[in-house]
Structures are given as structure tokens and as C-alpha cells.
Amino acid sequence: MQPSDKALVPFVSVDHMMQLIHHVGLSDMLRGLAGYIADDFARWESFDKTPRVASHSAEGVIELMPTSDGETYGFKYVNGHPKNMSEGLQTVTAFGLLADVGTGYPVLLTEMTMLTALRTAATSALVAKTLAPKGATTMAMIGNGAQSEFQSLAMQAIAGITHVRLYDIDPAATAKCAANLAGTGLHVTACTTAEAAIEGAQILTTCTADKAYATILTDNMVGAGVHINAIGGDCPGKTEVAPAILRRGDIFVEYPPQTRIEGDIQQLAPDHPVTEFWQVLTGAAAGRTSDKQITIFDSVGFAIEDFSALRYVRDQIEGTAFYHPLDLLADPNDPRDLFGMLGRAKEA
Known part of the structure; x- marks a missing residue:
């Protein structure tokens, strides 16, 4: 049983993110991210804002960073574990998602370990400028x-x-x-x-x-x-x-x-x-x-910076091969018949 197009969500892997960076050029991508961040900061008051939701432990922290401008919703999952370096692991890893507020359907899922490094640097440089x-x-x-x-x-x-x-x-x-x-x-x-x-x-x-x-x-x-x-x-x-x-x-x-x-x-x-x-x-x-x-x-x-970075990636991957269509959403023939979709999968 093949998923329909509306059940597929663009997914940017770490490998594709790195290919995208090389395709755009690192300096140009940093400048592009800074531009998107500046644009979103200029409409700051249109965003939902809340401190990130953090789960602290002795080893580190796991956080969710959500926001919405009323049309698009975005969040990032990110951790911070300083001890990881001694174990050969990244101290920070992340992934993020954009969704359409009108339908609630995700429109982008992407790695954000590499992207967070870029958006953090772009924000720092925008402020320094x-x-x-x-x-x-x-x-x-x-x-x-x-x-x-x-x-x-x-x-x-x-x-x-x-x-x-x-x-x-x-x-x-x-x-x-x-x-x-x-x-x-x-x-x-x-x-x-x-x-x-x-x-x-x-x-x-x-x-x-x-x-x-x-x-x-x-x-x-x-x-x-x-x-x-x-x-x-x-x-x-x-x-x-x-x-x-x-x-x-x-x-x-x-x-x-x-x-x-x-x-x-x-x-x-x-x-x-x-x-x-x-x-x-x-x-x-x-x-x-x-x-x-x-x-x-x-x-x-802050979450708005991640929202900007997600918007930038969504726009940059359009018309490229730097993502995978991901079968993430259930798509029954009848929206009321999720159980019937399960049955048809067994028959297939």
C-alpha cells in the first residue's frame, strides 16, 4: 500500500543538510539565515512566545522550543549534555518540525544539530553587526x-x-x-x-x-x-x-x-x-x-530563531533533491476509518 502525496513530509537528514550547506555555500547560508532571523525579529509581536520547556537532570537537559506566527507552527527538540564529550558523543543534538496551523499537518521535519550551529552563529553575527x-x-x-x-x-x-x-x-x-x-x-x-x-x-x-x-x-x-x-x-x-x-x-x-x-x-x-x-x-x-x-x-x-532557520531550509530545499519524502502521516481513504486503513494494510 503506497502512501499518497499528502501523507508525505519532506525530511532533511544530516547528510542532506550538509549537502544543502555546500550547495548554497556556508557563508551565503549564514547570511541567508541571518536575513530570515532579522525578518522574523522585525515581526516579533506576531509570534507566540514562551520560555523553552526544559527537563533537567544531573547529566544535562532536554528541551522543547515551540512558537507560531499564526500561520505556521514550529518546534525544536534539543539536548545539552556536557558529559557526552568525554564519551565521544555530541554535547548538543537536535531536530525540528514545521507545521501548517490551518490543518495541523507537518510540512517539514529536519535534523537541527548542524542547523542549530549555523543559526546560533548567524544570530551572534547579526547582533554583533x-x-x-x-x-x-x-x-x-x-x-x-x-x-x-x-x-x-x-x-x-x-x-x-x-x-x-x-x-x-x-x-x-x-x-x-x-x-x-x-x-x-x-x-x-x-x-x-x-x-x-x-x-x-x-x-x-x-x-x-x-x-x-x-x-x-x-x-x-x-x-x-x-x-x-x-x-x-x-x-x-x-x-x-x-x-x-x-x-x-x-x-x-x-x-x-x-x-x-x-x-x-x-x-x-x-x-x-x-x-x-x-x-x-x-x-x-x-x-x-x-x-x-x-x-x-x-x-x-530562542524558538523564533529556530523557526526562522526552519523557514529558510523549507524554502531552500524546494525543487532540490536535498530531502527524503517521509511517510509520516496516516492517510485513510475515509478520514473516519483509520481502522479500515489498518485492515487494508494487512491485505496488501
Whole structure:
């Protein structure tokens, strides 16, 4: 018994996602994702919004990230398990789905481990382009794990950096990142301390994996005028930036109810002022206003960014071979006769 066309859902596997990235071009895909994210942030108020639904354990966290713009619904399933690295497993894996609100039928199912890395990097670079000092050329990349190359290349493609200074507590991670960035046009410097990495950098990115109240950037490390892209503090009990820096700078976030639970600002009072980044994009709030200002993007990742990434992939795979038709939906001849469909399958 063959499924009908309306029972088939486009499914993008990891292999097809990688083929799509190479087909579009990594830099072009990062720019495309940033464009879709900017478009959706500009219509922020049309979305359903809720902090992600998290199931925490001693080993890590499993989360669902849902949203809808009234016409299309999307969600991402994602985990965060720092211990996985020691077992040869990814610390983060994900998949996502888009559905038509009118029918409830899924219209896309896709891997999102690779896609999350791209959308996170695209979001970071979009924010840096908006908030970092004008003419910024150098980024410190502290934490050289799975996200570091994507962050570096997105900052190059979108924010215009030409130099990246790498540091990780594991020298092998820094060597890996430097090797992967060879030939990209970036000038790469491997550093032996975090202090050395931030020398001369206008953008400071922190992306570490340990689920702990950590201080990757101490108060005396950060001078006036820099932009901090803090993306590693993304769950309760996990931080990277000293509270004194947060109090000195202007903090920009995605969705305050989620960031106050998961971001670096969990260290501050619940009413500490923050600015929602979508308001900067629409002109409703100011971004960088002086050369001395410290801007801090306390990024935890939000469902609308995933929605944008899913929309982008849906549009890009149209007319290509970069997906499988997946027999995901029951499609009986009579919508009331699901049992009869089961019987016919036995006969076939």
C-alpha cells in the first residue's frame, strides 16, 4: 500500500543538510539565515512566545522550543549534555518540525544539530553587526568546541571580522579550530590564556560547555568599548561572565523571561534592566550609543530563531533533491476509518 502525496513530509537528514550547506555555500547560508532571523525579529509581536520547556537532570537537559506566527507552527527538540564529550558523543543534538496551523499537518521535519550551529552563529553575527564597535576587525573566541568555527565564519561573513584569537583550556580544541579555519581568509592566532586571546579584540565571544557557575571573563579583563557575545551560559546554574561586567554594560537579550532563568543575568536581580534585541532592529530601542559603551548579548537561543532557520531550509530545499519524502502521516481513504486503513494494510 503506497502512501499518497499528502501523507508525505519532506525530511532533511544530516547528510542532506550538509549537502544543502555546500550547495548554497556556508557563508551565503549564514547570511541567508541571518536575513530570515532579522525578518522574523522585525515581526516579533506576531509570534507566540514562551520560555523553552526544559527537563533537567544531573547529566544535562532536554528541551522543547515551540512558537507560531499564526500561520505556521514550529518546534525544536534539543539536548545539552556536557558529559557526552568525554564519551565521544555530541554535547548538543537536535531536530525540528514545521507545521501548517490551518490543518495541523507537518510540512517539514529536519535534523537541527548542524542547523542549530549555523543559526546560533548567524544570530551572534547579526547582533554583533548591530551592536559591536564600528569597524571591528578582531574577535576573541574563548571556548573552541563544536560551535567555534561557525561563530568565527559567521562573524567574518556578516560582521566583517578579519582576525580571530582562539583560546580553550584544552590545547587540542584550539589546534582543531585553527586547522579547520585554515584557508578561510581569517587571520587566526592560537593563544595560551584567555587574557591573551582578548588582547586587541573588539568582540569577545564566550562559548564553554561546563554546566557550572563559571567566570570566563573577569571584571578586570574587560575594558570599555567592547561587545561581548556570551553564548555559553544557556541553562540554570551555567554562567560565563562576572556579575560586575554585567552591571557595567548594557545587556541585550532575546526573550527576557527565558534569559533571566538561563542566561548570565540569572546572577543579577530579577528586575535588572535589559533591552530586547528585536526592539533595536525595529528602532524601538537604542543599541550602541558611544565608543566607550560595553554591549553584552546574553544569548541563550530562542524558538523564533529556530523557526526562522526552519523557514529558510523549507524554502531552500524546494525543487532540490536535498530531502527524503517521509511517510509520516496516516492517510485513510475515509478520514473516519483509520481502522479500515489498518485492515487494508494487512491485505496488501
